[in-house]
Amino acid sequence: MADTINQATRKGFLVDTSRCIGCRSCQVACKQWNKTDADITSNKGTFENPRDLTPALFNRIRFVESEASGAVSWQFLNERCMQCGDAGCMKVCPSPGALYRTKDGIVAYNKEKCISCKYCVSACPFNVPRYDANDKVSKCNLCQSRIEGGMTPACAKACPTESLKFGNRSQLIAKATAAKKTLYGENDLLGLGVVYALEGPPEQYGLPAKPSIPMSIFLWKDVIKPLGILGFWGSIGAMLLHYVTIGPKKIDDETGKGDGHE
Amino acid sequence: MSNYIERFSTSERVLHWIVTASFFTLLLSGLGLYSRLFNGYFNLFGGGQNAILVHKIGGVIFFCSSIYMYLNHKKDVSTFDQDDKAWVEKRGGYLSRDAAHFNIGKYNPGQKLFALYVAAATAVLGVTGVFIWAPTLFPRWIVQISLLTHGLMFVGSIMFVIVHVYLATIGNPGTIDAMLYGDVKRGWAKKHHPKWYKETTGENP
Numbered sequence: 001m002a003d004t005i006n007q008a009t010r011k012g013f014l015v016d017t018s019r020c021i022g023c024r025s026c027q028v029a030c031k032q033w034n035k036t037d038a039d040i041t042s043n044k045g046t047f048e049n050p051r052d053l054t055p056a057l058f059n060r061i062r063f064v065e066s067e068a069s070g071a072v073s074w075q076f077l078n079e080r081c082m083q084c085g086d087a088g089c090m091k092v093c094p095s096p097g098a099l100y101r102t103k104d105g106i107v108a109y110n111k112e113k114c115i116s117c118k119y120c121v122s123a124c125p126f127n128v129p130r131y132d133a134n135d136k137v138s139k140c141n142l143c144q145s146r147i148e149g150g151m152t153p154a155c156a157k158a159c160p161t162e163s164l165k166f167g168n169r170s171q172l173i174a175k176a177t178a179a180k181k182t183l184y185g186e187n188d189l190l191g192l193g194v195v196y197a198l199e200g201p202p203e204q205y206g207l208p209a210k211p212s213i214p215m216s217i218f219l220w221k222d223v224i225k226p227l228g229i230l231g232f233w234g235s236i237g238a239m240l241l242h243y244v245t246i247g248p249k250k251i252d253d254e255t256g257k258g259d260g261h262e
Numbered sequence: 263m264s265n266y267i268e269r270f271s272t273s274e275r276v277l278h279w280i281v282t283a284s285f286f287t288l289l290l291s292g293l294g295l296y297s298r299l300f301n302g303y304f305n306l307f308g309g310g311q312n313a314i315l316v317h318k319i320g321g322v323i324f325f326c327s328s329i330y331m332y333l334n335h336k337k338d339v340s341t342f343d344q345d346d347k348a349w350v351e352k353r354g355g356y357l358s359r360d361a362a363h364f365n366i367g368k369y370n371p372g373q374k375l376f377a378l379y380v381a382a383a384t385a386v387l388g389v390t391g392v393f394i395w396a397p398t399l400f401p402r403w404i405v406q407i408s409l410l411t412h413g414l415m416f417v418g419s420i421m422f423v424i425v426h427v428y429l430a431t432i433g434n435p436g437t438i439d440a441m442l443y444g445d446v447k448r449g450w451a452k453k454h455h456p457k458w459y460k461e462t463t464g465e466n467p
Contacts, residue, residue, distance in 0.1 A: 115310030228417035
């Protein structure tokens with residue numbers, strides 16, 4: 001909640017979907033660098049594979065097939081943790097340091113501090129966090145170790161078409177805006193760390209048009225939590241006040257003819 | 263003639279304190295989950311992961327004992343009569359220093375309301391707790407609503423419990439005896455539950 005991001009130095013991705021050829025080099029490079037196991041998948045009549053993010057798959061290409069006036073259009077979307085400026089996962093995480101913001105503005109995580117509550121799974125606006133076999137959170141952290149070593153994330157390094165561009169977020173956005181690209185995620189959720197240049201409406205790519213932290217999660221953390229604390233102390237205060245103003249109902253004498261509060 | 267009459271049997275008292283113990287176990291193990299502000303409470307259990315485990319075990323004990331307690335007292339706490347209506351109209355006399363007399367049976371409407379709330383909260387907290395327990399097995403929206411509802415019902419519970427503890431101890435001297443030793447003084451019974459006193463002893467209060 002109260003984590004602050006220096007927007008001037010914030011790092012991020014600009015994903016230009018028009019340049020993506022669906023080669024999935026990003027998927028492969030990610031698995032290689034992060035040393036994640038292969039997932040066993042099955043053919044479901046599409047080239048999209050795997051069909052969803054897994055604890056061992058931090059980014060993947062979503063294949064969007066559509067038909068317009070007889071012609072088939074094929075679009076690709078690199079799907080991953082969006083590194084939200086206002087991150088639902090960080091908002092709900094009860095374990096300090098399990099999910100945290102780096103100086104580059106990235107939502108990083110420490111599995112050793114994860115207490116396996118899975119609140120982040122419910123709070124993510126994009127349904128990204130997955131839990132591994134040890135019941136710990138796993139997701140894309142933009143190759144935190146590479147960034148800190150001055151390198152680009154593995155996926156961006158491997159991308160042959162520069163569809164995935166990594167760098168200073170505001171510079172990437174400025175360049176894309178100058179090129180008259182339609183951007184997604186520039187300002188939503190205090191700006192996504194992964195900004196898209198889309199060729200169509202977000203819904204076409206399976207993205208929420210107005211991404212936001214789920215309403216129930218907002219009510220839980222920003223309304224019920226503070227009001228609950230107020231209610232707790234308010235109840236104790238009310239009881240004490242009752243005791244010293246109106247007072248207890250005492251039993252007058254052993255015959256039980258007690259009369260009110262005297 | 264003994265100056266005391268029995269209000270709660272041994273089994274009723276033991277059951278009540280099992281519910282109480284599991285409630286406070288759930289409270290302490292759940293505080294750290296309620297907000298990062300209370301992260302320190304995890305230390306009582308040796309870390310968050312253990313606290314979650316304790317919360318799950320405590321939850322099962324609380325759910326079973328609390329539902330059992332409700333079923334045992336269902337008839338007493340879910341029927342309201344005309345005397346109860348008079349009590350409600352004057353808020354049980356709790357908002358004034360003036361003497362008030364009500365012809366109340368074993369439980370007054372406030373106690374009944376508390377019992378009904380606890381029963382409902384137990385059911386809701388139990389069901390939502392299952393969804394939160396294994397969130398990946400259920401649709402996300404169900405788990406999201408559950409997290410919200412679980413927090414809301416907890417807040418209601420702790421507020422009710424504060425009132426319950428106050429009224430059963432310093433707010434009404436003599437009341438706690440009923441839950442500690444099972445017996446209350448005749449004077450207490452005549453004052454607070456005259457109709458019940460008559461039913462139990464056959465004497466006019």
